[in-house]
Amino acid sequence: MKAFIVYCHPSDDSFTKNMCDSFIKGINDSGNEYIISDLYRMDFKSDITEQEYLRDANYLTTPDVATDVLAEHEKINSSDVIVFIYPIFWTEAPAKLVGWFDRVWSYGFAYGEKTMKELDKAVILCSAGNPLERLENFGLLDSMKKVMFGDRLFGRVKNTEFVLFDSTSRENISREANWDLNLKNAYEKGKNLFSDSKKEFSLEDRYFTAISNSDTGEVSDETIFAYHQKGNVIWAEYSGGSVIKGFLLGTIDENNNLRFDYRHINTDGESKSGSCNSQPRFENGKLRFYEKWKWTDGCEGTSVIEEL
Numbered sequence: 001m002k003a004f005i006v007y008c009h010p011s012d013d014s015f016t017k018n019m020c021d022s023f024i025k026g027i028n029d030s031g032n033e034y035i036i037s038d039l040y041r042m043d044f045k046s047d048i049t050e051q052e053y054l055r056d057a058n059y060l061t062t063p064d065v066a067t068d069v070l071a072e073h074e075k076i077n078s079s080d081v082i083v084f085i086y087p088i089f090w091t092e093a094p095a096k097l098v099g100w101f102d103r104v105w106s107y108g109f110a111y112g113e114k115t116m117k118e119l120d121k122a123v124i125l126c127s128a129g130n131p132l133e134r135l136e137n138f139g140l141l142d143s144m145k146k147v148m149f150g151d152r153l154f155g156r157v158k159n160t161e162f163v164l165f166d167s168t169s170r171e172n173i174s175r176e177a178n179w180d181l182n183l184k185n186a187y188e189k190g191k192n193l194f195s196d197s198k199k200e201f202s203l204e205d206r207y208f209t210a211i212s213n214s215d216t217g218e219v220s221d222e223t224i225f226a227y228h229q230k231g232n233v234i235w236a237e238y239s240g241g242s243v244i245k246g247f248l249l250g251t252i253d254e255n256n257n258l259r260f261d262y263r264h265i266n267t268d269g270e271s272k273s274g275s276c277n278s279q280p281r282f283e284n285g286k287l288r289f290y291e292k293w294k295w296t297d298g299c300e301g302t303s304v305i306e307e308l
């Protein structure tokens, strides 16, 4: 199995470089392969040119993509898993990596008539100066995950994992205190990169849509559910079709059955709520949940949601 690592940090004198090295050592020790694009070392040109902009914005397959972009395409299509390793800069990836997406996610490769292979997994190993609580309390971590998984990697990878190494700024005493533990964690992530691809079931950052519903239901194939999971607690935000905005909150049991309450505002401006029991099934290579729901007024129905 082969991993393609997209590494982006301007200095070797950094936690992120050490973390990347530990991760690579883990891959080597697992007997698997990797290739790497070290974007600063390669001096990767991250500014999209006018010619590239006009090609992508007009959905054109001509002119041919530049050779440095083509080389990245080939690395992706020859790999099983893609890994992004970078520090957070102003609640984003460094500009060079953002520019990598501008150019490498070109028309005819990453969108349109795609030639990009669907990868088994995308893993993000990310260092942050701020502590986790601060990133979570302000919704910053969630925003970064949404941009990476809900946009850039959406529909392009089968599984995703976001690994955060927080409190790693130089003035934070946790940086030194947690240094060895963090590097060990990075090593383990590399070592288990392929073996744990069938890891513990989780609904974190997984997206679903309804593929069938009773007449009395309100969600449809225009409704998108963005699920999250922490321990046995699951929640999702949903919208689209006749739902303007909805939320659900509940639990998941050891057999991955869900029980949750939901509430949404529909396009008639009504506030609707109910409860639902939901059972998972893998069908046609996709995860589906078979749902039995009941509105608060007592009316019942069934629906099926399928992972996007």
Ligand SMILES: Cc1cc2nc3c(=O)[nH]c(=O)nc-3n(C[C@H](O)[C@H](O)[C@H](O)COP(=O)(O)O)c2cc1C
Pocket (backbone or CB within 6 Å): 009, 013, 014, 015, 016, 017, 087, 088, 089, 090, 091, 092, 127, 128, 129, 130, 131, 167, 168, 169, 170
């Ligand atoms: C320009 C710049 C912007 C940064 N912005 C953030 C940020 O928005 N959030 C955060 O948690 N850390 C931020 N940091 C801290 C980096 O993520 C930091 O580099 C990280 O703690 C890893 O340390 P390392 O550079 O030694 O690898 C920033 C650092 C720099 C240099």
